[in-house]
Amino acid sequence: xxxxxxxxxxxxxxxxxxxxxxxxxxxxxxxxxxxxxxxxxxxxxxxxxxxxxxxxxxxxxxxxxxxxxxxxxxxxxxxxxxxxxxxxxxxxxxxxxxxxxxxxxxxxxxxxxxxxxxxxxxxxxxxxxxxxxxxxxxxxxxxxxxxxxxxxxxxxxxxxxxxxxxxxxxxxxxxxxxxxxxxxxxxxxxxxxxxxxxxxxxxxxxxxxxxxxxxxxxxxxxxxxxxxxxxxxxxxxxxxxxxxxxxxxxxxxxxxxxxxxxxxxxxxxxxxxxxxxxxxxxxxxxxxxxxxxxxxxxxxxxxxxxxxxxxxxxxxxxxxxxxx
Numbered sequence: 159x160x161x162x163x164x165x166x167x168x169x170x171x172x173x174x175x176x177x178x179x180x181x182x183x184x185x186x187x188x189x190x191x192x193x194x195x196x197x198x199x200x201x202x203x204x205x206x207x208x209x210x211x212x213x214x215x216x217x218x219x220x221x222x223x224x225x226x227x228x229x230x231x232x233x234x235x236x237x238x239x240x241x242x243x244x245x246x247x248x249x250x251x252x253x254x255x256x257x258x259x260x261x262x263x264x265x266x267x268x269x270x271x272x273x274x275x276x277x278x279x280x281x282x283x284x285x286x287x288x289x290x291x292x293x294x295x296x297x298x299x300x301x302x303x304x305x306x307x308x309x310x311x312x313x314x315x316x317x318x319x320x321x322x323x324x325x326x327x328x329x330x331x332x333x334x335x336x337x338x339x340x341x342x343x344x345x346x347x348x349x350x351x352x353x354x355x356x357x358x359x360x361x362x363x364x365x366x367x368x369x370x371x372x373x374x375x376x377x378x379x380x381x382x383x384x385x386x387x388x389x390x391x392x393x394x395x396x397x398x399x400x401x402x403x404x405x406x407x408x409x410x411x412x413x414x415x416x417x418x419x420x421x422x423x424x425x426x427x428x429x430x431x432x433x434x435x436x437x438x439x440x441x442x443x444x445x446x447x448x449x450x451x452x453x454x455x456x457x458x459x460x461x462x463x464x465x466x467x468x469x470x471x472x473x474x475x476x477x478x479x480x481x482x
Contacts, residue, residue: 169194174203174447180454183207199444203451206392210452213388218474220282221275222374223383224249224328225401226408231266232397233431240264244427247330254323254344265320268397269313272302273321274345275390277370282382287370291350302394318350326374343371383408386473389452398445399452401428406449406456411472420464 166178169191173179183191188208195201228242228249238253238261253261265274276298280289304310325344347369370378385407393399405427409417424442425435432438443460450456457468 167194169204170196170200171203171443171447174200174207174451175443175458175460177450177454177457179203179207179451180211183211188212199447203448206389206448207451207454209392210386210388210454213386215388216475217387218384219275219279219387219390220378220382220384221278221404222378223381223408224377225274226383226404227427229401230270230397231264231430234266235264238264242430247328250327250329252325252327254320254325262323263316263320265317265324266397267313267317268395268400269304269310270317270321271397271400272299272304272390272394273314273317273350275385277345277368278378278382281370281375281378285379287372287375288367289370290367291365302391304394321345322349326371328377343373345371345374347371384472384474386452389473392452393448396445396448398428398442399448402445403449403452406453406458406467407473409467410456410458410470413467413469415469417467418464419467422464424464 167182167186168178169182170179173182179191182194183204188204191204191208192201195204224247227244227247230251231240240249240251242249251264253264255261273295276295277289280294281287299314304314323344348365350365350368383404385404389403390400393403421435421439425432425438428442429435429438432441446458446460446465450458453473455471455473457470459466459468
């Protein structure tokens with residue numbers, strides 16, 4: 159085959175950032191791309207890109223578009239109130255409490271995002287607040303790479319409990335700058351999992367169904383954001399990459415001209431947990447590369463001053479969205 163990289167082919171993070179990785183896979187095949195991937199991060203990008211490029215189903219998932227601008231924490235927070243601000247929108251999540259008054263904790267990380275994505279997707283597809291759980295959720299989480307045994311079991315149980323008991327509020331800014339409460343409830347009206355009754359490292363049966371909070375459901379139907387299920391599967395274990403992918407899915411397809419985004423602005427949206435911009439910038443390239451690997455249509459330039467978003471096709475074609 160010769161010097162593939164010298165011929166403009168590559169399978170590293172920089173290739174994912176520039177879009178060359180998709181060209182490599184399409185031209186040389188995924189096996190050659192895997193050979194060119196030098197690190198675990200490179201290989202993760204190759205696998206995510208391959209999943210999307212080989213996906214013929216084009217299935218759409220859905221989530222509230224507010225999560226494209228604000229998000230849950232990535233790591234276990236110590237505070238009992240999580241607040242994130244974005245232009246025109248504020249997300250506030252308050253921990254639920256035990257009967258004793260002890261806080262349960264705020265949902266966080268990739269598993270919480272995956273459970274929420276399932277609940278929202280099924281609600282939009284069925285146009286119903288009542289979402290079937292049981293085998294459906296177990297199967298979906300398995301398809302997305304979330305283990306239902308051992309540590310995976312403990313994390314799913316913990317995040318389900320936190321999601322079931324927390325209080326969610328979206329505030330939207332008016333033209334005059336006043337913050338107006340959009341909805342103020344929870345994600346769901348009842349527990350997602352049965353009460354703990356065993357110590358086995360396997361998920362017990364879920365409840366037969368769960369009912370989404372009325373305010374959250376109404377807001378979701380008013381502001382649904384379609385995403386590609388194959389892409390979510392490719393990046394499911396990385397919460398920052400999930401947030402970046404959702405943000406790109408929300409922003410790129412509505413642009414009419416290139417839009418520069420400074421590192422300071424990116425830090426303001428995605429930098430929770432990083433003390434300084436320099437630290438954030440050094441660690442942001444990997445989740446950005448993974449998100450772009452899972453979004454072949456995305457056109458994004460990375461530069462010294464930040465990134466530039468360019469008008470791009472949506473991750474899910476309009477004709478597929480209409481089916482749900």
